[in-house]
Amino acid sequence: MAISLVDVDKVYRPSRDVEVVALRGATLTVERGEIVALMGPSGSGKTTALNIMGTLDRPTRGRVYVAGFDVTEADEGFLEALRLHYIGFVFQSINLVPSLTALENVALPMLAAGYPRHEAYRKARLLLDAVGLLDRAGHYPHQLSGGQQQRVAIARALANMPLILILDEPTSNVDVATARALLTLFREINSVLGTTIVMATHDPEVASIAGKVVYVRGGVVSRSAVKLAEVAGEPVDVERVRESMRRVFELEKELMSDMAGRNELVRRKAQLLP
Amino acid sequence: MRHVVLVAGRDLRARRGRYALAALAIAAGTALLVALSTVTFGLKVYVEGQIRELYPADIMLYSDRIEIPVDIVEVIGSMEGVDAVEPLILVGASLGGRGATLVGIPIDDVDYFAISLVEGRLPRSGGEAIVEETLGDLYGGRATVELTESLLGPARRIEVEVVGVLESLLKGFVQTFQVNLVVVPLGWLQEVLGAEGFVNAVLITVRDKAYVEPLADALKEAFPSAQVYTQRSLIRAAIRIVDLLGVFFNVIIAVTLAISGIVVFAVMAITARERMREVALLKAIGVSGRAVALSVLLEVLAISVVGGVTGMAAGYYGAHVLKALLGYMGVSFDLPILAVPEVFVGGVATALAVAVASSTLPIVRLSRLRPLEILARGQ
Numbered sequence: 001m002a003i004s005l006v007d008v009d010k011v012y013r014p015s016r017d018v019e020v021v022a023l024r025g026a027t028l029t030v031e032r033g034e035i036v037a038l039m040g041p042s043g044s045g046k047t048t049a050l051n052i053m054g055t056l057d058r059p060t061r062g063r064v065y066v067a068g069f070d071v072t073e074a075d076e077g078f079l080e081a082l083r084l085h086y087i088g089f090v091f092q093s094i095n096l097v098p099s100l101t102a103l104e105n106v107a108l109p110m111l112a113a114g115y116p117r118h119e120a121y122r123k124a125r126l127l128l129d130a131v132g133l134l135d136r137a138g139h140y141p142h143q144l145s146g147g148q149q150q151r152v153a154i155a156r157a158l159a160n161m162p163l164i165l166i167l168d169e170p171t172s173n174v175d176v177a178t179a180r181a182l183l184t185l186f187r188e189i190n191s192v193l194g195t196t197i198v199m200a201t202h203d204p205e206v207a208s209i210a211g212k213v214v215y216v217r218g219g220v221v222s223r224s225a226v227k228l229a230e231v232a233g234e235p236v237d238v239e240r241v242r243e244s245m246r247r248v249f250e251l252e253k254e255l256m257s258d259m260a261g262r263n264e265l266v267r268r269k270a271q272l273l274p
Numbered sequence: 275m276r277h278v279v280l281v282a283g284r285d286l287r288a289r290r291g292r293y294a295l296a297a298l299a300i301a302a303g304t305a306l307l308v309a310l311s312t313v314t315f316g317l318k319v320y321v322e323g324q325i326r327e328l329y330p331a332d333i334m335l336y337s338d339r340i341e342i343p344v345d346i347v348e349v350i351g352s353m354e355g356v357d358a359v360e361p362l363i364l365v366g367a368s369l370g371g372r373g374a375t376l377v378g379i380p381i382d383d384v385d386y387f388a389i390s391l392v393e394g395r396l397p398r399s400g401g402e403a404i405v406e407e408t409l410g411d412l413y414g415g416r417a418t419v420e421l422t423e424s425l426l427g428p429a430r431r432i433e434v435e436v437v438g439v440l441e442s443l444l445k446g447f448v449q450t451f452q453v454n455l456v457v458v459p460l461g462w463l464q465e466v467l468g469a470e471g472f473v474n475a476v477l478i479t480v481r482d483k484a485y486v487e488p489l490a491d492a493l494k495e496a497f498p499s500a501q502v503y504t505q506r507s508l509i510r511a512a513i514r515i516v517d518l519l520g521v522f523f524n525v526i527i528a529v530t531l532a533i534s535g536i537v538v539f540a541v542m543a544i545t546a547r548e549r550m551r552e553v554a555l556l557k558a559i560g561v562s563g564r565a566v567a568l569s570v571l572l573e574v575l576a577i578s579v580v581g582g583v584t585g586m587a588a589g590y591y592g593a594h595v596l597k598a599l600l601g602y603m604g605v606s607f608d609l610p611i612l613a614v615p616e617v618f619v620g621g622v623a624t625a626l627a628v629a630v631a632s633s634t635l636p637i638v639r640l641s642r643l644r645p646l647e648i649l650a651r652g653q
Contacts, residue, residue, distance in 0.1 A: 056558055056646045077562065084560025091649060097281065097552050099288035104280060111277035112561050120276075156559070 001065070002164055002196040003030040003053050005221075008062035010048050022048040026062070026221040028214060032163070035190050035197040037210035046200040046216040047168055053198055054087055054166045055079040067163050067269075084113055085265045088157030088195075092169040095153035096141040102128060102152045103137040109159040114263070115255060120159075123251050127155035130244030131185060147178030154185060158195075161252040163269060165189065167199035171206050183209050185241060192245040278565050281556070282572040289545060293577050296541040300581025300625045301588060303527070303534035308589025308621040310523040313596055314516065315617060316610045321512045325505065331477030332486050334508075335493050336364070337500035340427075340469040342476060350478060350493075355485035360386050361473040363463050367419045367456070369409060374454035376419050376432070378463030378473075386477070389457070394438030400462030404438035406455045412436045419456055432466055434458060531628050538632040542574065546636035553640050554648035567641035574633045575626065582625030586618050 010023040022045045030036050030053075038046040051057040052064055055071050063072045067086050071079060083089075096105045103124050110120035128134045131151040133144075141149055150170060157165055167186070171179035187209050189195050199206065207213050215222050259266045286293060335342065344361050351359040363378035379387060384396055389404070393413055397403055403419075405412055413436050423429040440457065464470045480486055490502045553566055593611045600609070 051646055054558075056649070080557070080560050080562045082560070083558065087560075089558055091555070091558070095555065097284075097555065099284040099552075100280070104284070108277050108280065108556075108561075109559050111280060112559075112565065117276055160560075 001029055002032045002034070002067060003198065004028070004063075004065040005049070005052065005059075006063045006065075008049075008052060008059040008064065010045070010052065010057070011060045023052070023059070023216075024218070024220050026216075028221050030164075030196060030198055030212075032196055033190065033194045034212060035186070035210045036199070036212045036214060037207035038198065038200045038214050038216055039202060039204075039207050040216035041202065044216045044218065045220075049216060049221065050166055050168055050198065050200045053164075054089060055083055081265055084109060085160055085263070085269055086163050088160070088162035088165045090150065090153045090157050090165070090167045090170050092172055096149055096156070098141050101138050101140055102133060102144065102148075102155075105141070105152055106155045106159055109156060113160050113266075114259060119251070119255055123248060123255070124155070124159065126244055126248045126251065127158055128152070130158075130241055130248060131155045132181075132240075145178075147174040147182070150174055150178070150182060151185070154182070154189075158189065158193075158248070161193070161249070161256070161269075163196060165195050165197045167197065169201055170199060171201070171203065179203075179206070188241045188245060192242055193249055277561065278569045278572060282569045282576070285545075285549070285569075286573050286576060292541055292545065293573070296538045296629075297577045297581035297584065299534040299537035300578050300629055301585035303531040303628065304582050304585025304621045304625045305588035305592055306530045306585075307527045307624055308586050308617055309592035309596055310527060311617045311620070312590060312593035312611055312614060313609065314520045314523055315614050316593070316597075316612060317516045317519070318513055319610050319612065320607070321516055322509050325509050325512055331360070332480045332483065332505045333478040333490050333493065334503040334505075335476040335478070335497060335500055336503060337474045337497065338424075339499075340464075340467060340472045340474040342473050342497065342500065344471050344473055347476060350476065353489070355480050355482055355489070356478060357481045358386060358477075358479040360477045362460060362475045362477065363467070363469070363473050364475050365421060365463075365467075366424070367421050369412070369417055369419055369454065369456060372409070372454055374409065374419065374456050376421070376463070377455055377457045378460040379457060380461075381459045386479075389440045391438050391440055394436075397437055397457070397459050400459060400465070401433065401435055402437045403434035403456050403458045404440050405436050405457070406453075407439055407441060408454050409436075409456065410439045413439050417456075427467055427469075531624065535628045535632040538574075538577075538629050539635070542570075542633040542636040546570075546640050549640065550643060550648050553643050554645040557643060558645040558649060563641040563643075566643075567637050570633070570637045570640055571630070574629050574637070578626045578629030579622070581629070582622035585625060586621045589621060590618075 005026050005028045008023055008026040009021070012020040012022060014020065026045075026049060028049070038049055040046045048057065052059055053066065055066060055074075059072065063070060065071065066082065069082065071082065074082075097108065100108065103121065106124035106127050107120045110123060111117065115123070125134060125137065128137050131154055133148055133151055133155070136144060136148060141152070144152065150173070165186075170186075171182055174182065183206060186197055190197050199210070201207055256266060256269070340363060342361070347359045347361050350356055360380065360383055362380075365376040367374045367376045381397055391404065392407060393410070394404065403417070405417075416433060416435050419432045419434060421427070421430050421432065434456065440455070460473070464472070478489065480489065486504055486506070490504055493500075493502045556566060557563065590611075590613060597609050597611055
């Protein structure tokens with residue numbers, strides 16, 4: 001089990017007399033290696049659920065488990081380390097540090113995790129190659145299109161080989177062709193690396209790559225039995241992506257064996273990787 | 275740590291224009307601090323040097339009355355550790371309406387008093403006098419020194435012929451030190467004042483400074499009605515006056531540093547506001563609040579080191595400019611501008627302290643930022 005929400009409520013109090021219930025008794029289990037799509041209209045609570053699963057927010061009630069850890073009341077330092085090593089994020093719009101190049105943005109989480117500089121940049125290049133942007137390694141975010149920025153963000157999210165990838169409306173700011181390329185990429189990442197993917201979307205086509213679709217309405221989570229349509233076409237070089245991902249994975253295993261001795265979280269993660 | 279350096283370095287480059295402004299503000303504060311501290315230090319060195327040169331004595335025995343027998347000179351001179359003893363008379367007077375000090379010294383020992391003439395010659399006989407530069411207009415003529423009634427005797431007028439001009443005490447820099455000396459032969463002055471065989475001051479020089487305090491104590495005991503001054507106490511008194519100037523300088527420095535601090539705070543507060551999205555993202559992907567704080571702190575330190583070192587160099591050369599400016603304003607004395615390591619270190623340390631203190635609030639805000647607040651706004 002990668003993530004588990006158990007009877008989670010999330011209530012916001014924007015002022016003393018006002019209460020907004022974002023999640024009500026939400027219970028959800030995401031198995032390892034699964035792709036889960038959270039669907040629902042705007043304001044339904046899917047981003048709140050995603051934030052709680054990503055340890056960016058805490059529930060008002062209920063319990064949350066991520067990668068086997070009870071994170072409900074974990075201290076901020078532990079959650080930061082957990083996010084760094086176990087969880088990769090791709091947000092809807094804010095994704096890259098504007099003063100860093102694409103390569104540096106991807107290398108940053110690895111440097112923060114303590115990877116040797118040379119290896120971090122080597123792996124960052126492989127990841128940029130995997131998302132088809134190696135030739136843009138030296139570009140700053142403002143020199144990249146929206147789709148390219150999203151792909152750099154995906155490479156950045158994969159930098160520390162997370163067990164869980166959390167995607168919040170990952171295709172909402174890109175054109176149809178780019179969106180399809182990104183979906184293919186997510187599927188390959190899941191297939192090659194076994195990464196658990198949880199994404200929030202209101203687009204059925206995006207949700208179609210998910211093995212499980214969950215509806216969130218009025219803060220209530222309900223499982224969908226509906227099988228959605230397949231993604232039309234594959235506008236990326238799948239073989240190249242797979243090959244790059246395999247090389248990344250091999251390099252990661254090498255590096256992880258060095259780091260596992262120094263970091264308990266990394267040691268545990270190494271046991272959970274395929 | 276590498277990610278901290280990477281983020282700090284890139285942000286410094288991205289906002290170099292704004293950070294240059296902050297560094298400039300720090301440099302201005304540091305430059306003023308270093309310049310004024312260097313000038314103050316130079317003044318102290320100068321004043322101390324001048325006192326040592328003009329008052330070669332380690333101890334001065336002084337009485338309001340002309341009651342110290344000249345014979346004591348021989349007694350003191352024979353004491354252990356004593357190098358030289360010179361008797362003299364110091365009398366407050368006025369000269370053409372100006373306050374003056376009439377001094378009688380043994381003219382044969384004029385070298386002891388480090389008198390250097392700028393004009394004329396030394397007195398050779400009674401009735402001849404040399405005056406300070408401040409009374410230089412009297413040179414070549416006759417002057418009447420007026421003594422008011424005092425413990426030294428009744429009011430009287432003494433005619434002298436001014437045959438030379440000596441350099442002013444402390445070259446006339448500080449008004450307080452201007453004593454308008456009128457120097458005459460001691461024997462003649464004793465005769466005029468009817469005090470043959472007596473003086474009211476004795477200057478004593480010792481071979482070893484360790485003798486100063488015991489000898490001063492012994493003199494206090496032997497002449498309870500007289501005052502005993504040591505060279506050190508004179509220097510201390512003079513330095514105290516320079517320190518007053520230092521206090522004024524410190525107020526100017528404090529105001530300038532406060533302005534520098536406000537500029538740095540404004541720059542860092544604006545930067546912190548702009549970087550909230552970036553920091554929220556960093557924290558969301560697992561970069562710790564400590565690393566964020568360290569990264570911004572690193573930038574502040576880099577800015578303040580650049581500003582501090584620039585200010586240090588500018589301040590040192592600024593002190594030379596200040597000296598030239600004083601010369602241009604008519605204060606012509608050779609103020610030593612020395613490279614004082616303590617001043618340099620203090621300048622850079624103050625620059626660091628001001629910059630860090632001014633940036634603390636923005637740094638704390640960024641490090642405590644909850645990523646969700648910003649990310650939710652940006653979605």
